[in-house]
Structures are given as C-alpha cells and as structure tokens.
Amino acid sequence: xxxxxxxxxxxxxxxxxxxxxxxxxxxxxxxxxxxxxxxxxxxxxxxxxxxxxxxxxxxxxxxxxxxxxxxxxxxxxxxxxxxxxxxxxxxxxxxxxxxxxxxxxxxxxxxxxxxxxxxxxxxxxxxxxxxxxxxxxxxxxxxxxxxxxxxx
Numbered sequence: 829x830x831x832x833x834x835x836x837x838x839x840x841x842x843x844x845x846x847x848x849x850x851x852x853x854x855x856x857x858x859x860x861x862x863x864x865x866x867x868x869x870x871x872x873x874x875x876x877x878x879x880x881x882x883x884x885x886x887x888x889x890x891x892x893x894x895x896x897x898x899x900x901x902x903x904x905x906x907x908x909x910x911x912x913x914x915x916x917x918x919x920x921x922x923x924x925x926x927x928x929x930x931x932x933x934x935x936x937x938x939x940x941x942x943x944x945x946x947x948x949x950x951x952x953x954x955x956x957x958x959x960x961x962x963x964x965x966x967x968x969x970x971x972x973x974x975x976x977x978x979x980x
Contacts (some may be wrong), residue, residue, distance in 0.1 A: 829875045831971055835979035836885050842892050843925035845884035847976065849876050853915035868913035873947045874904055877937035881923040883973055885933040885953040892929045898966070902932060902954035909947050917941050931955055 836847035853866040861869055882899035889897045913919070920940045927934040932954050939947040956964055 830878055831874065832876060833879050833972075833976055834884060836880055836973070836976040838887055838977075840884075840887045842946035843884070843888065843928070845880050845923040847880040847921045847980075849919045849921060851876075851915055851917050851919070855915075858915070865914040868915055868917060870907070870909045870947070873909070873913070873919075873934075873939050874907060874949060874951075875902075876919060877921050877923065877939055877947070877949065878951055878953075880921045881935040881937055881951050882952055884925060885955065888925055888928050888933060889930070889955050891961060892928055894949050895930065896958070897930075897955035898958055898962070899953040899955060900935070901951055903952035905950040907947070907949035907954065911944065911946050913939075913941055913946050919946075926950070929955075 832849040832851050834848045838845045858866055878901050885899040922938045924936045926936050932952050933953045937949050937951055
C-alpha cells in the first residue's frame with residue numbers, strides 16, 4: 829500500500845494527520861474486483877488510513893512518552909463503508925488521535941473521495957518496540973515517510 833500514498837502532514841500538538849492516496853484501476857491484485865467496474869476493496873481503505881494513522885501514533889508516542897515505538901494495527905472498530913469507491917480514485921485520508929497510551933493509541937480515521945465521506949472507522953494502533961531485525965525495514969519506512977511529508 830505504500831506506493832499509493834502521495835503525501836502526509838502531521839500536527840502532533842493537535843493529534844491530527846492527513847494524507848492523500850491515488851489508486852489506479854490497473855492493479856493486478858484487483859483484476860477480479862470487479863472486471864469492467866473496478867472497485868477499491870474495503871480492506872484497502874482500512875490499510876490506507878492506517879498508513880496515515882501509524883506515523884501520527886509514532887510521533888505522539890515520541891512526544892508524550894519520550895519513547896520510540898512502532899505502530900501496528902491491533903484492532904479495527906466500528907468500520908463503516910458508506911459508498912463504493914470506483915477506480916481510479918484520489919483519496920483524502922484523515923486521522924485523529926482519540927486516546928494515547930504507551931502501549932496503544934486509538935485513532936479515528938476517515939476517507940473521502942471528491943469531498944464525499946466513503947469510510948470511517950476507529951483503529952487501535954499497538955505500539956511496539958523494534959527489534960534489531962527491523963533495522964532495514966525502519967530505514968525504508970522513514971525514507972518513505974520523509975518523501976510523503978516533503979510532498980505535503
């Protein structure tokens with residue numbers, strides 16, 4: 829999903845993040861979803877919003893708890909898919925921190941297409957410490973995040 833994110837901006841003081849994603853209709857993984865009328869799967873909407881919620885949660889953890897932890901989706905609550913998303917699509921993604929603890933951060937997320945709300949959910953991001961085996965993945969992620977922020 830990383831390749832679909834175009835930009836991200838994070839306001840740690842307000843507990844907010846927003847980003848933009850672009851998904852084309854030519855994705856091989858979507859060949860059967862649905863031929864002649866390509867639609868974005870709901871699971872992809874959740875993952876795209878998690879790509880915005882995760883960096884917000886990590887920056888909040890660093891600021892509020894002075895610790896470096898990494899966000900993983902731990903739970904999806906109350907997900908509502910309000911209308912189908914035809915492809916290709918440009919999505920505006922929003923995240924708002926609702927509860928911040930050292931081990932988890934609850935984030936309300938929404939996705940819009942053309943100003944129309946298409947999905948809302950609550951994600952519980954589990955905050956975990958990195959192991960040395962994660963070093964390469966963390967470097968790649970930080971490079972992606974820097975590029976996304978640069979584009980905001």
